[in-house]
Amino acid sequence: MEFVQHYFQEGHSYGVILDMLLTYHDIKISLRSLKRHLKNAGLFRRKSYSLLSDVRNAIRAELRGPGQLFGYRMMWLALQQKHKLRVKRDDVMRLLKELIPRGTDQRTRRRFFRRTYHSMGPNYLWHVDGYDKLKQFGFGLSGCIDGFSRRVLWLICGHTNNDPAVIARYFITCVQRLGVVPMRLRTDCGTENGTLAAIQCTLRHHHTDYHAGSRSHMYGTSLSNQRIESWWSIFRKARAQFWMDLFGDLRNEGHFNGSNEHQCLLQFCFQNILQADLDECVELWNKHRIRPSRLAMCPGGVPNELYYLPHRSGSRDCGFPVEDVELSAFPESRLTAQLCGDKNIQEYLEFAMEHNQLQCPQTWEEALKLYFTLKETAGL
Structure with missing residues (x-):
């Protein structure tokens, strides 16, 4: 079932998956049936772990960008949701200590103090x-x-x-x-x-x-x-x-x-x-x-x-x-959104991109190169 696989891949527990199916799709199945569907689809909680080499490469890719600020729990979630990898949290913690020891040490020294907060429910x-x-x-x-x-x-x-x-x-x-x-x-x-x-x-x-x-x-x-x-x-x-x-x-x-x-x-x-x-x-x-x-x-x-x-x-x-x-x-x-606050500048930059046959950036590295190219073109 498509919905079962979707909710499982999002990391929900069996009970939540059953509740989601009943609440939002009017589908009522037993826990035994749910596990059978997951088994037939080859989806397991503690099996079929990804290769550590693949996990290490994915972590290195995250560490090249904003992911360098992740703790091991958020990195573990990113590996599951973004990179579709199956990995133990302990392995992620160990790899982070290996790849970025200084950042790991800094995070372990932090403490947070929170005030009491009251709310009746969602959308309150x-x-x-x-x-x-x-x-x-x-x-x-x-x-x-x-x-x-x-x-x-x-x-x-x-x-x-x-x-x-x-x-x-x-x-x-x-x-x-x-x-x-x-x-x-x-x-x-x-x-x-x-x-x-x-x-x-x-x-x-x-x-x-x-x-x-x-x-x-x-x-x-x-x-x-x-x-x-x-x-x-x-x-x-x-x-x-x-x-x-x-x-x-x-x-x-x-x-x-x-x-x-x-x-x-x-x-x-x-x-x-x-x-x-x-x-x-x-x-x-x-x-x-x-x-x-x-x-x-x-x-x-x-x-x-x-x-x-x-x-x-x-x-x-x-x-x-x-x-x-x-x-x-x-x-x-x-109202519609704008890329920048000045329409005249935006029109000029769009013309410069089209005239020089420049592509829209897909990563921050490409955006940085585009910034230098357009900056030189505009003489700024």
């Missing part, structure tokens, strides 16, 4: 915030995380994260994709969140619960928006530091001066590559397992499972269904 409270560490290079990131499941709902890179219309478009796109509006929404007091707050309150104005209408949105300080702020620190260690170092080296070596032209050129060359990396980061995070914590009222588990199957943890979906026709009333839903 969404946390939205911008990430400005890459803004000096022209990339404004915006993210949203569900407070209960810790599932990242969007992580998008654009030429700005200060435009209220852009942030509102991210929110509308996410609500349309999920088909629900959250019970509550939390942001900081930045002006970029004004339209977002108005849309949330408008979509919730006809509901009758305590948090309906204007109570459905909360402004607060960044320190109070702890779910997304905590995740940003994880994101920096796992992904952002690689890009900060890459673009920082360009600046330090005199290839980037922070001007609008240089920022637009960097955006044009790297935005799709960076967004693809962010998408991969979100996918891996949403499939990894979070340990239970005595300091949190939310259960541990896999974010995707906690979000889509809240009844397994004694909770419920707190979101409210929303129709596409309600969302289409907002003009922000019709």
